[in-house]
Amino acid sequence: MYNRILLAVDGSEHSERAAxxxxxxxxxxxxxxxxxxxxxxxxxxxxxxxxxxxxxxLDLKRRKKLQPIEEALATGKINYKLEILHGTPGPAIxxxxxxxxxxxxxxxxxxxxxxxxxxxxxxSHKVVKRANCPVLIVK
Numbered sequence: 001m002y003n004r005i006l007l008a009v010d011g012s013e014h015s016e017r018a019a020x021x022x023x024x025x026x027x028x029x030x031x032x033x034x035x036x037x038x039x040x041x042x043x044x045x046x047x048x049x050x051x052x053x054x055x056x057x058l059d060l061k062r063r064k065k066l067q068p069i070e071e072a073l074a075t076g077k078i079n080y081k082l083e084i085l086h087g088t089p090g091p092a093i094x095x096x097x098x099x100x101x102x103x104x105x106x107x108x109x110x111x112x113x114x115x116x117x118x119x120x121x122x123x124s125h126k127v128v129k130r131a132n133c134p135v136l137i138v139k
Contacts, residue, residue, distance in 0.1 A: 001025075001028040001029040001031055001032065001103045002026070002028070002032060003031050003032050003033065003103055004032075004033060004100075004101070004102045004103045004104075005022055005025055005026055005032060005033070005034045005035070005101070005102065005104055005105075005106060005107045006034075006035050006037060006097055006102040006104070007019060007022040007034050007036045007037065007080075007105075007106050007107075008037050008039075008093045008094070008106070008107040008108075008123075008127070009036055009038055009066065009069050009108070010038065010039075010065075010108075010123075011038070011062075011065030011066060011069075012108065012110075013108075014109055014110060014139075015069055015108045016046065016068050016072065016108075017108055017138050017139075018106050018108040018136075018138040019036075019068075019069040019072040019073060021106055021136060021138045022034050022073070022078075022106045023075075023092070025104065025106065026076070026078045026079075032078065032079065033078075033079045033080065033081070034073055034078055034079070035080065035081055035082075035083055035100070036066065036069060036070070036073070036081070036082045036083070036089075036123060037082075037083045037084075037085060037096060038062065038065075038066060038083070038084050039085045039086070039088075039089040040051075040062070040084060040085070040086045040087070041087075041089055059068070061129060062084065068081055069084070070124065083096070088128035090123045090127055090130075091126075093123070093127050094104075094126070094127055094130040094131055097127075097131050097132070097133060098130075098131065098132045098133075101132075101133070102133050103133060103134075104133055104134045104136060105131055105133055105134070105135045105136070106135075106136045106138065107123070107135065107137055107138070108124070108137075108138050109137050109139045110122050110123070110124065
């Protein structure tokens with residue numbers, strides 16, 4: 001079974017579904033631990049900083065986004081920890097995954113159609129191509 005599970009989230013519904021799948025994977029082994037990783041995207045960081053009163057308020061907003069995901073893991077009685085990274089989501093997730101040597105990475109799919117994905121690319125697609133571990137993309 002998978003003992004070191006990385007759950008990449010952004011606070012969306014897709015992330016919540018990915019969290020439910022991570023709970024299923026982790027519940028197979030009592031030694032499993034899920035690391036939730038949230039990337040504070042540079043592109044959105046400027047906007048977030050300008051529209052929050054302080055760094056404490058910004059941290060609270062981010063934690064509020066992640067609350068349903070943490071609740072899903074707590075309800076499933078899964079050991080977990082939270083890491084907040086800074087940078088561009090795709091490369092930051094890949095770098096962290098490869099450096100920490102996880103058994104599996106679970107990430108939500110954004111639901112782009114094939115044209116959008118071809119033109120824009122998606123974080124999950126970029127992660128799949130570069131991660132050195134199995135990746136579960138949850139639709």
